[in-house]
Amino acid sequence: MVTRSERRDAISSQFQSLVKNRPTPDGTDDGDAILELDDFSVFYGDFPAVHRLRLGMPRRQITAIIGPSGCGKSTLLNAINRMTDLIPGARVSGRMRLNGEEVYGNRMDVIWLRRRIGMVFQKPNPFPKSIYDNVAYGPRLHGKRDRDELDTIVERTLKESALWEEVQTRLHANAMSLSGGQQQRLCIARALAIEPQMVLLDEPTSSLDPQSTARIEALLEELRGHYTVIIVTHNMQQAARVSDYTLFLYEGEQIEFARNTQLFLNPQQEQTEEYIAGRFG
Template sequence: MPANLEANLHLTDVLPHAADELSALAQKVATKAVDFFYGDHQALHGISLGMPIHRVTALIGPSGCGKSTFLRCLNRMNDMIEDTVVRGEILLDGEDIYRRGADVVELRKRVGMVFQKSNPFPKSIFENVAYGPRVAGIRDRGVLNEIVERSLKQAALWDEVQNRLRDSALQLSGGQQQRLCIARALATGPEVLLMDEPASALDPKSTAAIEDLIFELKETYTIVIVTHNMQQAARVSDQTAFFFEGQLIEVGATNELFTNPREKQTEDYITGRFG
């Protein structure tokens, strides 16, 4: 199969470079042998994954593979679910976020989250974005105005809403609501942004807007995104991790993983043979 061989040769030419570049970066978030249990059910088995700083890491895999559970471990949102246990280490800048005495509230300010279904508060656009800074204790009107404007600009929503900041956030379209949720997450000044299928409920145009946004945001933030959409993972991410049945099957530079997967299961999944 000369064509195949040629493709492989071509890839080996390019890909180690991408992988080297990723491994040379500092790991903003790193997990070590993380197990996760919902009661008696073990949802994650020994996940060790490093997420390089100012890069996008995509988590892919079929429904129920544990990728969302893993994502929610990174800002301890699973704490809110009763009867769950986390084992192993999750390091943010080298510090275990599950260590005794760790401040969950402080953690969530540093690790923002955007959910699958946009969930704006039933308040004005302004109040939605200002909520994070407000609960963090910022009262000064001028400072709040500044944060709201900057966050909405970062989320590419400012031009559309600058004249209607007092309107209810629920009057916005689905795509706008999701960008508002991103702006809201940015307003607390996070370092890491977790996105749980942020575009799965949106039309193609809004999806493209979100993807462009992710591309710009990674300049400033470290992004971890869960997605069902393989093309999306290929488009927006630098590193991709494939989860299957609670295991981390394979992780690598995105173009490498998609063009030359090491594992059979990864190949079957990305070529659409299952999932």
């Protein structure tokens, strides 16, 4: 039988080369949380999909959410920009604050909230429009009409999403003509075009080939320090590679939330050890 000490050694060996001890972005510290959850729960009817979460997600760093299927990862992501408002029977309890403002408070403008929080889904979903119009869609929706300004936004965000060099000569081509990996980077550019404070990524590479996955992970490295990124992933190696912090959920419960240098190399909870060692999930 494998002892706990032997399992810890195996985990540390597996993730040692993946986990990076990255510096905190300038102007922030470990206690600088952009999103704070205090006894936060999401219910579907009487079922607690996520239950009594307590944590602060750090500003301008990347947080990964891991856990088995059905543990509440996507539910939490949807709750952050109030997509749960669209689900019949869904309700929340506890507190969620973005920059100190109550996300579910009576005075929260949901349109303003979703402008501050961009979202990219598991399957690339570009609009059946040109590449240019996909990126310009959000700024236009929020009142930007000047062509020079839109040109600047499109170029900036396509560069931020590492797509500009590939599409700059065909901005008016249909976005559906792009490869799957290019479409996903276009969706990230579309999310960045509204200048969000936070970007939510729900399994953004699960439908992509390894080369496209590597491009997305390299893009995330570029976004670090400029945006707060929260990524849901089933791939623990990906979580270790790309994120600064990781939240492990199991059956809607928060098991552990820590810097990657702790969670993957020296997990505090035995359940975390067993999960990242592949003993269940």
